[in-house]
Amino acid sequence: MKLATVPNGEPDGGLVVVSADGDRFLKPLGIPTLRHAIEDWPVASRELSALSRQLQDGGGDDAGHLTFGAPLPRAWQWLDGSAYESHGELMQRAFNLDPIEHDKPLMYQGMSHLFFGPAEDIPFADERDGIDFEGELGVIVDDVPMGVSAAQAMNHIRLLVQINDWSLRRIAPLEMKTGFGWILAKPPCSMAPFAVTPDELGNRWTNGRIHLTLATDWNGEPFGRVKTGAMSHGFHELIAHAAATRPLCAGTVVGSGTVSNADFRQVGSSCIAERRGMEMLDEGEARTAYMKFGDRVFMEARQTGARSVFGAIDQRVVEHRPSA
Numbered sequence: 001m002k003l004a005t006v007p008n009g010e011p012d013g014g015l016v017v018v019s020a021d022g023d024r025f026l027k028p029l030g031i032p033t034l035r036h037a038i039e040d041w042p043v044a045s046r047e048l049s050a051l052s053r054q055l056q057d058g059g060g061d062d063a064g065h066l067t068f069g070a071p072l073p074r075a076w077q078w079l080d081g082s083a084y085e086s087h088g089e090l091m092q093r094a095f096n097l098d099p100i101e102h103d104k105p106l107m108y109q110g111m112s113h114l115f116f117g118p119a120e121d122i123p124f125a126d127e128r129d130g131i132d133f134e135g136e137l138g139v140i141v142d143d144v145p146m147g148v149s150a151a152q153a154m155n156h157i158r159l160l161v162q163i164n165d166w167s168l169r170r171i172a173p174l175e176m177k178t179g180f181g182w183i184l185a186k187p188p189c190s191m192a193p194f195a196v197t198p199d200e201l202g203n204r205w206t207n208g209r210i211h212l213t214l215a216t217d218w219n220g221e222p223f224g225r226v227k228t229g230a231m232s233h234g235f236h237e238l239i240a241h242a243a244a245t246r247p248l249c250a251g252t253v254v255g256s257g258t259v260s261n262a263d264f265r266q267v268g269s270s271c272i273a274e275r276r277g278m279e280m281l282d283e284g285e286a287r288t289a290y291m292k293f294g295d296r297v298f299m300e301a302r303q304t305g306a307r308s309v310f311g312a313i314d315q316r317v318v319e320h321r322p323s324a
Helices: 034-039 041-056 085-094 150-156 172-178 198-204 235-242 272-283
Strands: 002-006 014-018 024-026 078-081 107-110 122-124 135-141 157-164 189-191 213-218 221-227 253-255 296-302 313-319
Touching (some): 002 034, 014 034, 024 041, 034 041, 085 272, 107 235, 135 235, 150 157, 157 198, 157 253, 157 296, 157 313, 235 253
Parallel strands (some): 078 253
Antiparallel strands (some): 002 014, 014 024, 078 107, 135 157, 135 253, 213 296
């Protein structure tokens, strides 16, 4: 099942069910938003599944005129992990950082009251802040009780999503030194247009991991073609970690962290910081600049045969213009 949100002037937009190819849609009668659906999933999923079957049988209306926002334009919680060890290890080597001694997943809580849609221009205050994209995957859960096991957490994963976790790299080190969480360095994230149920991926959803290729282009040039399955901790383990001392409410979004592979010199990267880290190791200094106003980033998670799963994020970085 593939779900999307159409902006309609309301904070959470309007929910639609979309065909597998994204070309047709149906609007549920009694479920106005994805937030309502995820908060009453046992009931809502029955109606949504019935509409999805109608779309499979050729029903539905033409979706060509629709503009899609983020599937979940706002959420109660955004919890982002760092589940790709190759990314963390590269950053530690490049910046001569001490290894983080831990036996649990790494995670922080970011802002969640706004997720940008997949084609929105993204405003930033200053190019000098080090504007960077970060290609990730994520899951949306229903109500997760405190103390849930990783095995139990699998049953609470309702939807899978693709995320661009924007970062301001010049600010992040300053905030990290305070010992508190990120505020200024982590602006709102973006989401690709479609949220899908795990069964849509078949055997590409295994052991709490999504096995696809995340394609990233920067200003029309290939930047990374990275396999997404190399997580050191699956999503179920990230959820269990987050819920160890508190419950998670329905609609919580849990991210994977920057998608990365150990052979990053061959497959590329999902963020600029990783390329700069490679340059520091190989050439002694970083040569690739961060994004400038007017730059575009394109991200799309694909199956074999270049079939898109979540649709594409295709966005331009622009200068923020304060309102009068």
